[in-house]
Amino acid sequence: xxxxxxxxxxxxxxxxxxxxxxxxxxxxxxxxxxxxxxxxxxxxxxxxxxxxxxxxxxxxxxxxxxxxxxxxxxxxxxxxxxxxxxxxxxxxxxxxxxxxxxxxxxxxxxxxxxxxxxxxxxxxxxxxxxxxxxxxxxxxxxxxxxxxxxxxxxxxxxxxxxxxxxxxxxxxxxxxxxxxxxxxxxxxxxxxxxxxxxxxxxxxxxxxxxxxxxxxxxxxxxxxxxxxxxxxxxxxxxxxxxxxxxxxxxxxxxxxxxxxxxxxxxx
Amino acid sequence: xxxxxxxxxxxxxxxxxxxxxxxxxxxxxxxxxxxxxxxxxxxxxxxxxxxxxxxxxxxxxxxxxxxxxxxxxxxxxxxxxxxxxxxxxxxxxxxxxxxxxxxxxxxxxxxxxxxxxxxxxxxxxxxxxxxxxxxxxxxxxxxxxxxxxxxxxxxxxxxxxxxxxxxxxxxxxxxxxxxxxxxxxxxxxxxxxxxxxxxxxxxxxxxxxxxxxxxxxxxxxxxxxxxxxxxxxxxxxxxxxxxxxxxxxxxxxxxxxxxxxx
Amino acid sequence: xxxxxxxxxxxxxxxxxxxxxxxxxxxxxxxxxxxxxxxxxxxxxxxxxxxxxxxxxxxxxxxxxxxxxxxxxxxxxxxxxxxxxxxxxxxxxxxxxxxxxxxxxxxxxxxxxxxxxxxxxxxxxxxxxxxxxxxxxxxxxxxxxxxxxxxxxxxxxxxxxxxxxxxxxxxxxxxxxxxxxxxxxxxxxxxxxxxxxxxxxxxxxx
Amino acid sequence: xxxxxxxxxxxxxxxxxxxxxxxxxxxxxxxxxxxxxxxxxxxxxxxxxxxxxxxxxxxxxxxxxxxxxxxxxxxxxxxxxxxxxxxxxxxxxxxxxxxxxxxxxxxxxxxxxxxxxxxxxxxxxxxxxxxxxxxxxxxxxxxxxxxxxxxxxxxxxxxxxxxxxxxxxxxxxxxxxxxxxxxxxxxxxxxxxxxxxx
Numbered sequence: 001x002x003x004x005x006x007x008x009x010x011x012x013x014x015x016x017x018x019x020x021x022x023x024x025x026x027x028x029x030x031x032x033x034x035x036x037x038x039x040x041x042x043x044x045x046x047x048x049x050x051x052x053x054x055x056x057x058x059x060x061x062x063x064x065x066x067x068x069x070x071x072x073x074x075x076x077x078x079x080x081x082x083x084x085x086x087x088x089x090x091x092x093x094x095x096x097x098x099x100x101x102x103x104x105x106x107x108x109x110x111x112x113x114x115x116x117x118x119x120x121x122x123x124x125x126x127x128x129x130x131x132x133x134x135x136x137x138x139x140x141x142x143x144x145x146x147x148x149x150x151x152x153x154x155x156x157x158x159x160x161x162x163x164x165x166x167x168x169x170x171x172x173x174x175x176x177x178x179x180x181x182x183x184x185x186x187x188x189x190x191x192x193x194x195x196x197x198x199x200x201x202x203x204x205x206x207x208x209x210x211x212x213x214x215x216x217x218x219x220x221x222x223x224x225x226x227x228x229x230x231x232x233x234x235x236x237x238x239x240x241x242x243x244x245x246x247x248x249x250x251x252x253x254x255x256x257x258x259x260x261x262x263x264x265x266x267x
Numbered sequence: 268x269x270x271x272x273x274x275x276x277x278x279x280x281x282x283x284x285x286x287x288x289x290x291x292x293x294x295x296x297x298x299x300x301x302x303x304x305x306x307x308x309x310x311x312x313x314x315x316x317x318x319x320x321x322x323x324x325x326x327x328x329x330x331x332x333x334x335x336x337x338x339x340x341x342x343x344x345x346x347x348x349x350x351x352x353x354x355x356x357x358x359x360x361x362x363x364x365x366x367x368x369x370x371x372x373x374x375x376x377x378x379x380x381x382x383x384x385x386x387x388x389x390x391x392x393x394x395x396x397x398x399x400x401x402x403x404x405x406x407x408x409x410x411x412x413x414x415x416x417x418x419x420x421x422x423x424x425x426x427x428x429x430x431x432x433x434x435x436x437x438x439x440x441x442x443x444x445x446x447x448x449x450x451x452x453x454x455x456x457x458x459x460x461x462x463x464x465x466x467x468x469x470x471x472x473x474x475x476x477x478x479x480x481x482x483x484x485x486x487x488x489x490x491x492x493x494x495x496x497x498x499x500x501x502x503x504x505x506x507x508x509x510x511x512x513x514x515x516x517x518x519x520x521x522x523x524x525x526x527x528x529x
Numbered sequence: 530x531x532x533x534x535x536x537x538x539x540x541x542x543x544x545x546x547x548x549x550x551x552x553x554x555x556x557x558x559x560x561x562x563x564x565x566x567x568x569x570x571x572x573x574x575x576x577x578x579x580x581x582x583x584x585x586x587x588x589x590x591x592x593x594x595x596x597x598x599x600x601x602x603x604x605x606x607x608x609x610x611x612x613x614x615x616x617x618x619x620x621x622x623x624x625x626x627x628x629x630x631x632x633x634x635x636x637x638x639x640x641x642x643x644x645x646x647x648x649x650x651x652x653x654x655x656x657x658x659x660x661x662x663x664x665x666x667x668x669x670x671x672x673x674x675x676x677x678x679x680x681x682x683x684x685x686x687x688x689x690x691x692x693x694x695x696x697x698x699x700x701x702x703x704x705x706x707x708x709x710x711x712x713x714x715x716x717x718x719x720x721x722x723x724x725x726x727x728x729x730x731x732x733x734x735x
Numbered sequence: 736x737x738x739x740x741x742x743x744x745x746x747x748x749x750x751x752x753x754x755x756x757x758x759x760x761x762x763x764x765x766x767x768x769x770x771x772x773x774x775x776x777x778x779x780x781x782x783x784x785x786x787x788x789x790x791x792x793x794x795x796x797x798x799x800x801x802x803x804x805x806x807x808x809x810x811x812x813x814x815x816x817x818x819x820x821x822x823x824x825x826x827x828x829x830x831x832x833x834x835x836x837x838x839x840x841x842x843x844x845x846x847x848x849x850x851x852x853x854x855x856x857x858x859x860x861x862x863x864x865x866x867x868x869x870x871x872x873x874x875x876x877x878x879x880x881x882x883x884x885x886x887x888x889x890x891x892x893x894x895x896x897x898x899x900x901x902x903x904x905x906x907x908x909x910x911x912x913x914x915x916x917x918x919x920x921x922x923x924x925x926x927x928x929x930x931x932x933x
Contacts, residue, residue: 607770
């Protein structure tokens with residue numbers, strides 16, 4: 001059999017098995033906490049209870065499986081700290097997901113909509129939305145997601161621009177944190193913490209190293225670390241075992257492919 | 268008057284102001300030099316010849332060329348503009364060879380700009396009748412709705428060449444692998460650094476980051492684009508000099524330059 | 530008129546927003562905030578145009594009974610159902626609009642994205658070869674990072690995650706900075722071309 | 736099993752079937768996905784923007800200023816006409832012009848100056864040297880005014896290696912993300928749909 005010309009469907013089947021089998025075993029592994037996750041955790045931990053914090057659901061429906069554990073961990077932290085949470089979305093698909101997640105976690109902590117948190121909804125054209133909120137949040141969002149004027153919520157009616165927000169948290173699957181850095185941080189020196197998909201880490205790293213962004217809690221490992229810091233082991237911990245085995249599977253495939261190609265060449 | 272100017276300017280932004288002025292100055296000087304002194308030579312980017320080869324191949328096989336600028340770019344992005352410049356050249360070639368050109372996109376504004384570009388290219392080369400407006404279309408703004416639609420299109424129309432030039436995100440590898448599955452030649456180019464890793468592994472030819480901009484200049488021999496690339500090159504020289512100076516100063520614990528820039 | 534007016538508008542708004550950045554003038558700040566609002570509103574209309582286009586394309590397909598027209602019908606039904614439900618029954622918790630979104634759109638899109646895991650495997654198998662020194666560097670770095678970012682790497686040796694972290698914090702950051710600076714410069718010169726009216730591709734010119 | 740799970744599972748499997756080959760089942764799912772996502776977008780946009788930023792300010796606050804962007808927006812529809820398309824260039828020009836204007840200082844500060852400052856590190860440390868060499872050689876690779884020969888060729892070549900390290904690291908991280916997504920979908924099929932309790 002010529003291994004270097006394996007039908008891709010065979011690879012697909014093997015890949016499927018590499019994921020399914022470990023899931024069935026349901027093994028929970030432990031994680032080491034890294035500095036990156038600790039950075040965002042500490043930033044939130046240092047806020048005083050009752051301070052405002054903005055959380056932006058900057059992701060699309062497609063990356064929900066990866067973003068869900070991250071969003072859950074961050075929201076748990078925000079509500080546990082009794083912060084006043086302002087939710088919004090800069091991707092249209094994040095709108096409904098953000099609202100669902102926010103309501104779900106707020107419910108667990110017995111938080112009241114309008115008093116402890118609000119959800120502003122979605123604005124297109126993220127650059128002008130991010131810049132606009134620096135001038136006035138209420139001008140950008142005169143109404144919340146439920147179509148009530150934001151000024152009617154006495155706890156939130158005094159919001160002006162970024163000056164009132166010690167921290168913005170961006171839960172992102174794509175490059176939105178870079179826009180937060182390029183516009184909110186560059187123009188208004190707004191602190192922006194990031195929980196993001198693992199795929200974005202190398203792209204964002206220069207921004208973290210230079211202090212333009214804070215964090216990140218990244219991917220399933222970041223979520224597991226965050227869970228450990230909050231002492232609430234959950235979904236991210238459960239997924240790590242399958243994650244490990246699948247990585248190993250891909251590495252083995254690459255080695256096999258190279259050996260097969262090498263043997264083919266020698267012949 | 269002096270006091271007025273003093274309060275009018277935000278002084279913390281002075282470094283940015285100086286930088287902007289320098290950039291604008293270089294831009295004008297270089298544009299002038301390129302026009303008058305003809306300094307407009309740039310090196311060839313590897314993999315460029317592939318564009319011609321790819322269209323020739325499609326013509327021989329009697330199959331279409333599919334060009335898509337990816338998901339995530341909008342019309343004002345430099346990448347999109349570079350992609351449209353290349354599209355213009357591709358359209359001229361496909362018009363000449365009478366080869367079908369298909370252009371799906373996720374953005375209605377890009378769609379209309381592309382339609383104008385392609386139509387002009389067909390008129391320009393004297394084949395206005397071959398232009399089919401239905402081949403330039405909007406799919407959906409949703410990322411994977413777009414990916415599903417382009418994927419479906421690739422498997423159904425079976426193009427000889429797939430050009431993935433523009434701003435790509437997660438959908439990049441889906442499109443590249445599907446193109447490979449139907450045996451199409453893939454030419455990719457993007458400034459989305461994450462997807463470049465996949466394009467390099469999965470595609471026949473890949474233009475890396477700024478090479479995409481340079482490619483559009485090299486191919487079109489367009490003075491305005493070449494001047495831009497040249498201007499960027501001069502800015503890079505300044506940046507490298509500043510970087511070296513800054514690092515040397517930092518070594519001796521002098522952070523003046525660093526602080527001045529921030 | 531067809532190209533001059535747009536270029537003039539482009540120039541005026543470009544120069545204004547550029548200068549405004551450097552000033553503390555309150556009137557200019559107000560106008561600037563207004564412009565940002567306008568951008569959002571205009572942008573929404575461009576998307577509406579897109580929706581109309583897609584409706585048109587699929588309606589034509591159905592009307593002419595072109596190849597695969599029943600599938601186009603599904604698209605039209607999808608748009609119509611979502612629009613009707615969204616506008617009449619709201620988008621709040623428990624609305625049918627949100628139900629379809631969470632149970633049809635979200636699962637399909639995330640599955641579409643999950644297909645990538647399979648493609649990663651096949652692309653890695655097909656394309657990840659020690660062809661030359663560059664490819665070898667790419668391959669080895671990828672393997673170290675893949676191992677270093679799961680608990681398994683840590684269990685094999687403490688060394689692996691530490692090397693992975695070092696790579697990401699040093700050489701990888703350096704390369705990304707180079708790319709960032711380059712793209713930053715590219716964006717600046719393109720923006721200048723656009724404002725000065727040299728770049729006219731968006732008005733269909735050369 | 737709830738209706739929700741059943742519906743989601745059917746569509747999930749329809750998409751996965753593409754891995755075997757393109758088929759009518761996938762094609763139907765693809766077209767439904769396009770339709771539903773466009774419909775979703777339409778509703779969110781109209782409710783979140785047109786109503787709250789155009790209609791309500793106009794009706795309740797008598798804010799006549801919003802008529803300007805609304806009219807400009809309506810001009811975009813000229814695109815749909817065969818010969819009046821050029822009218823749409825006016826609102827497009829505003830979007831592009833203002834977008835370009837705000838981007839210049841933003842790019843210069845965040846992508847150029849800030850990144851430069853962060854790269855000016857003391858050269859006694861290994862990471863200071865690596866960052867400097869890496870940034871400079873990568874910039875050399877993207878320098879187009881000179882052929883990559885001689886000493887300059889070596890520099891550009893060094894840049895290529897830095898780029899490859901970056902792409903390799905990115906590849907590794909991306910694999911991680913994609914695998915997580917697949918695990919998420921598989922967990923859904925195994926736990927929620929098939930009811931296999933792990």
